[in-house]
Amino acid sequence: MAGRLQPVLAGVVTALVGFASSFTVVLAGLRAVGADDAQAASGLLVLCVAAGLCAVWLGLRHRLPMAIAWSTPGAALLVATGPVPGGWPAAVGAFLATGLLIAAAGLIPALGRAVAAIPGPIASAMLAGVLLPLCTAPVRALVEVPRLAAPVVLTWLVLHRLARRWAVPAALAVAAVAIALTAPAAGPGRLHLAPTVEMTTPAWTLPxxxxxxxxxxxxxxxxxxxxxxxxxxxxxxxxxxxxxLRVTGLASALGAPAGGHAVNLAAITAALAAGPDAHPDPDRRWIASVTAGIGLALLGLGAGVATALVLLSPPILVEAVAGLALLGALAGAVSAAVAEPEAREAAVVTFVVTASGVSLLGVGGAFWGLVAGWLMLLLFRRRRRPGGDDRAATTEPAEGAVAPAEVVPRGDDVPQAGGRGRAALSRPPVR
Structure with missing residues (x-):
């Protein structure tokens, strides 16, 4: 009996940790690009349901522990991007386009090769620049609301040392208690706590x-x-x-009108479902990912309550919890960005431009950071010594880059583990 329950319990833990550790990032991101409170709650709900259904489908079909989650770094990107020209409908149109691109990457090898052409240090630096503004929130919260933020940060520090996977959920629980003790007795009356879906007609703008x-x-x-x-x-x-890619891309596209930005393979929570703690027999661990999918879909029914919690709290406190959840991802992204000396300056340029939050022609800093870093890399690769040797980067893939064979799907074939690019890109510990 214990052996049968082990993967089920592992799946429950996976769902709880995945939801509690980063739903604040999702809500902050959706609201940053123009969603109102009801639309943000709808987006969180549809992300939970879409990720849950994908996990159940893939687990039952392939008998593999393929945990699915929302894109946490994608939500951080929304925070960094802020309002887009065209408002919330244009953001929804961008979510739909993202889902179609993900599905296309599962169908068209050339698109996967185009993604693989982005040097790993540049991609990691862009991710680090996107994450930085949120990761500074705990420091700002300690200055602005010290009585609320100090217990949250202290809880995270203690649990990060003793039981790392529960550090962010515990910090969130402490934040919820602090909010309950300090919030006005009447709470936000404009938000329905019951799960609701708010549909938005997508609009497309070039920016x-x-x-x-x-x-x-x-x-x-x-x-x-x-x-x-x-x-x-x-x-x-x-x-x-x-x-x-095909399943998660289609689910992302279908969920976009309801406010979902993207669902994808999980990273950190994937280890909870695929590791030996889920079950000693690797052939039984798929039960954990399926259970996690069901659990995440059910947790989505509490999206309205989660949104109300966010509304009752000082914005900086919610951002602080989100920042704590992303510190590990920031550390991994920075490490991968500067690991290759030949690409280090280009990575730093990418990081600085992205983190600056500049907007040019209506296009946010993440895109311009990517462009600036790539141009910098090309510039230094073209500089040669008098003898004809490259002065800067070689033509070998930098550590952190993704080799084409590693991301280009060929039917349902997947390359063997290993390779410098895959090892480096696995470092950023996002959800």
């Missing part, structure tokens, strides 16, 4: 597609799908990347 959809696609692929595949490969699973 939203270029400045939001394209970076969201790249961040989701490089910081979620590729590390997720690496985690599964590390536990000995030859998972079908093409199938995962």
């Amino acid at each position: 939203a597609v270029v400045g939001l959809a394209l970076p969201l696609f790249l961040v989701t692929m490089a910081a979620q799908n590729v590390p997720g595949m690496a985690v599964l490969a590390g536990y000995g699973y030859r998972a079908p990347l093409g199938s995962a």
Whole structure:
């Protein structure tokens, strides 16, 4: 009996940790690009349901522990991008375009090769620049609301040392208690606590597609799908990347009008479902990912309550919890960005431009950071010594880059684990 319950319990833990550790990032991101409170709650709900259904479908079909989650770095990108020209409908249009691009990457190898052409240090630096503003929130919260923020940060520090996977959920619980003790007795009357779906007709603007959809696609692929595949490969699973991209891309596109930005393979929570703690027998661990999918879909029914909690709290406190959840991802992204000396300056340029939050021609800093870093890399690669040797980067893929064979789906085939690019990209520990 204990053996039968083990993967079920592991799935429940996976769902709880995944939801509690980053739903604040999702709500902050959706509201940043123009969603009102009801639309943000709807987006969180549809993300939970879409990710849950994808996990159940992939787990039952392939009998593999393929945990699915929303794109946490993608949500951080929304925070960094802010309002887009065309407002919330344009953001929804960008979400739809992102889902279609993910599905296309599962169907068209050339698109996967185009993603693979982005040097790993540049992609990691863009991710680090996107994450930085949120990761500074705990420091700002300690200054602005010290009585509320100090217990949250202290709880995170203690649990991060003793039981790391529960550090962010515990910090969130402490924040919820602090909010309950200090919030006005009447609470926000304009938000329905029952689960509701708010549909929005997508609109397409060039700045939203270029400045939001394209970076969201790249961040989701490089910081979620590729590390997720690496985690599964590390536990000995030859998972079908093409199938995962097609399913999650279609689910993202269908969920976009309801406010969902993107779902994808999980990274950190993938280890909870695919590791030996889920079950000693690797052939039984798929039960954990299926259970996690069901649990996440059910947790989505509490999206209205989660949104109300966010509304009752000082905005900086919610951002502080989100920042704590993303510190590990920031550390991994920075490490991967500067690991290759030849690409280090280009990575720093990418990081600085992205983190600056500049907007040019209606396009946000993530896109311009990517462009600036790539141009910098090309500039230094073209500089040669008098003898004809390259002065800067070689033509070999930098550590952190994704080799084409590692991300290009060929049917449902997936390459073997290993390779410098996959190991480096698996470092950013996002959800």
